[in-house]
Amino acid sequence: MLDPLPGAGGLPRAPWQAATDYLLDCWQRQILFLDVLRQRGNQYRAHLAETAPSVLGFTAEPVMDGRDLPRPVNYTLSRILPPAGMPADRRRRPFVIVDPRAGHGPGIGGFKPDSEVGVALRGGHPCYFIGFLPRPEPGQTVEDVMQAEASFVGHVAGLHPEAEGLPVVIGNCQAGWQVAMGAATRPELFGPILLAGTPLSYWAGWRGMNPMRYAGGMLGGTWLTAWAGDIGHGFFDGAWLVQNFESLNPANTLWTKAFTVYSKVDTEAPRYLGFEKYWGGYVLLNAGEMQQITDDLFVGNRLSNAEMTTRDGRRIDLRNIRGPIIVFCSRGDNITPPPQALGWILDLYGSVDDIRAREQTIVYALHDSIGHLGIFVSGQVARKEHLEFASNIDFIDLLPPGLYEAEILAEDEPGPDGLPYRMRFLARGMDDLRAIVQPRPEDDRRFAAVARLSEVNLGLYRQFAQPWIRAAVTPEAAEWGRRMHPLRLRYESFSDANPAMAAVAPLAAAVRENRRPVPPGNPFLAIETAVSGAMERGLDAWRDARDLLTEGVFLTVYGNPLLQSLLGLGAREAPPRQRPGRDPEQIALVGRRVAEIRASVAEGGLREAMLRGLMYVSLQERVADQRSFDMLRRVHASHGLDLSLAEFKAMLRRELLLLTLDEEAALAALPRMLRGATPAAVEEGLAALTAIALAAGPLSPAGQERLERIGRLIRSAVRAAPPRRRARQGAPS
Known part of the structure; x- marks a missing residue:
């Protein structure tokens, strides 16, 4: 319906007037949107110019610097200073939040007041934060980082001898598997560990979904990781990882995120700029670090098989973790879907009795819809799931060994703790996990073929191409290449460093002084919204077709018996990988432990x-x-x-x-x-x-x-x- 003209006795506004209003509003929004992009670019440049850039929203003081350790790393331990009115109770066990170094900079675990950090502080827990610097230390390895984090956790425990338990350690995304590895090698230092959106079983996934697990096979293995490290002169650019994440949802990347800001430019800019400060804070990894991550985890899947070892020959076995393990995942997470977060339990244990014999407590919680970042960024999740985990952490520590599912129930009235929810724990069995993970032995054989082909291709690359590339790439060329990365260019090109943006700031200021937003009932706004919806649906359809084709090609190529035979997987009766829970050594260990307990x-x-x-x-x-x-x-x-x-x-x-x-x-x-x-x-x-x-x-x-x-x-x-x-x-x- 057309809006009535003011002072015209309620007569409908002429179509040409509605069009004129919309065109003016559209032009003004374009100028303001360009100014938001300009601010984003300037923010990006200022953020990267900082020595230790972080989006942590709380005041913190340094406690330990990983660069001072015997094997230096670029990680740091800080103590979060409680805000006024939130004193920490030293008798309560401390919380340690570890942020992921998966392309972006640190701080996301304490990005907002309603966050993992905020929840711990409101519960009266002393709170610590493990972050990192933009560049790794020379020679730094995955094991060095794991040992550094274990040292940080041990130091925190030493600072709180009167606490009722060892520190609670929260590992977000990539940091989660680092925390799990540290707890497996130094179990005496860790209390309960919460793995939020953490992939531990990389071959697992649902058919028709989660195409990211096929990437290694579609690229022919991890040789491309080695190439990216070589053209970076020993550094792997985190922007490549972020680009992989963005490719999973092209509708959001190419359209929805920008259109949301454009359509609500009068109110949306602060939220958008706050998130983009994190999203554009790209960091570097050592080429060797990233190579081990892709070889041993992403493609090799060696962590959930207990096949990884330390420099001194110790096996990294998640069954050695002594504190409770809490796994928080979501069906809406397209980066770490539930099968990848939970599949390791089926890999390592033959039954729940195996878990009990190891005296382990494993709790998992499934969210129905939240996306990957929302698991540790969403204020709604922080106010519900993370708050309930923090409030029940001592109860979880009291749960007897076994496997449990956590459920959060709404209460009609707040309970004794003042919360509107109640968390309960239901005993589960392996069949409950299988219903979620949906393991397929034939897919294991396909991914095992990818792992072996990856070793072949990586060996060929190192033999014939790597020496030439390393000889040709200089530090200056590598730095120039990083600056020209498409994701970095989209920030740089809209900043004040680009002379073409010089007129945007004054023009945007003039627009704000004369802003005339279109009335909500304008019919052209409805057309705009409809066009945007069509764009999203079109990009979603393209994504679905791409993902379906990717899965079909992967399953066909790596399911080919001839290729599997050439890669040493021809004997179909032989398992494509070891299941530690079924090893004779594990069975004998469980038997001995059972006999001791019975006596x-x-x-x-x-x-x-x-x-x-x-x-x-x-x-x-x-x-x-x-x-x-x-x-x-x-x-x-x-x-x-x-x-x-x-x-x-x-x-x-x-x-x-x-x-x-x-x-x-x-x-x-x-x-x-x-x-x-x-x-x-x-x-x-x-x-x-x-x-x-x-x-x-x-x-x-x-x-x-x-x-x-x-x-x-x-x-x-x-x-x-x-x-x-x-x-x-x-x-x-």
Whole structure:
């Protein structure tokens, strides 16, 4: 409907007037949009001119510099200074946030008040941040970075000896696998680790989606990584990684992001410029670093197979991690889809009993829609998922060994912690993971073929091409090549360094003084929106066709039996890769551990017996939440006696292991454990057990039956004890 002319008795505005208004508004928005691009270019140049550029939105003070370590790295450890009104409680375990060095600069984990850093500070936790400088140290390797981060975490733990646990370490994206590797090689330093959007199983993925995993095969392996390092004179330009990310969603890259700013240029500029400061902050990696990442991780997939080793020959095995592992991923993430975030569990463990035998606790949470960056940038995610993880971190540390899925439920009223949500944990099995990951053995064979072809092509490149390229490229030529990268040019060309932009700033100032935005009901705005939608749909259709073709070519070429035979994969009955969880060594280790645990089935007293009974009920319910944890903390406070919280947690985990290995034998041992208990102490313990079991809500009929069985079993054991012996017995152990 046409807008009425003001003062014209409500008569409709003439079409020519609507067109004139729209054209004026369109012209003004173009000038203002150009000025936003000019500001973006100037911001880019100023950001890169800084010695330690970062988008961290909190004040921080340096604590350690990785350049001072025996093997120098370009990483730093800083302490986040709590804002006024948010004092840190030194008794609370510290949080360490590690940002990804995957093309962009540091700071994204604390980019906004509602962020991982902000959540930790609001919870009263001392907070630390691990960032990095734009250029790596000479000779710096992936292992050097891993060891440096472990040293940082150990230093933080030493600064907080009175804390109730080891540091919580959050690794975002690429930083997540560095954190996991560090925790696997130095498990004594790490508390719970949260891996947010972290790929650990690179061959995994869903058919018809996630085309990024096919890139190695489509490019013939990792020789192109070596070439990029050679033309960079020993440096790999992070802009290449960012370009790969952007190619996944051409509609957003080529149209939507810019159109959103153009269409809302009066209000959208601050948000856009803030994000572009991060997105355009390209950093460098050593060529050797990036080569190992692509060889061992992206194409070789050696981390989830426990095939990577350190310089001194130690295997990097994620099964050695002692603290809880929390995996946060999203179905809407096209860079780290859930199969790549969770597939490593199926690679390393044959069953949940294997996880328990290793005394590991693994928790995963699935978001339905958020994109990759949103996992650790979105304010909405920070206010919900990350806030719940931080609020429940001690509960997660208390969970017995096993595999769990975290669910966040909305509450009608805020709970005791003041939050509108409640997180609960549901016991899961390997079949639950398989339903998410959807592993395909035939695809493993295809990716194994890619890995072997990559070794061949990389060897040929190094033998015949690399010497010539290295001889021809000078440091000056490499720097010129980086400046001419298309992603860098799009920032530089719209900055004040370009003389053609000289008139934009004064013209934009004049437009702001005479701004005449078009009324919302203008019909030409509707046409503009429709055209934009058509552009998005067209680019999305092109992307879908490209991805479908890529997948088809990959599956056909690398599924060819002749090519697989030429690459040494002809024996189809032989597995294309090792499954560590099925190794005889692993099976023997689990067997020895099971025998040790079984031999201790009758150890302990009333305290252990009550915890065993509680775990027996919990096995039926397969769910626990914050209310159960609050009750357990009260039990520890009243019955823990001289036990620390860590010792109490270890006792709880041990009792669950005994039950899962042989439930009937564990229950049959209860009378022997209760020989030193009085009836009054037993009744007090049973009352506490019942309160904890019911804390998360009414039990199922089967759970109620288990609770009643435990009561009958324990009471009958005490009644069967000789009267004179009961009279001599005191308080529970």
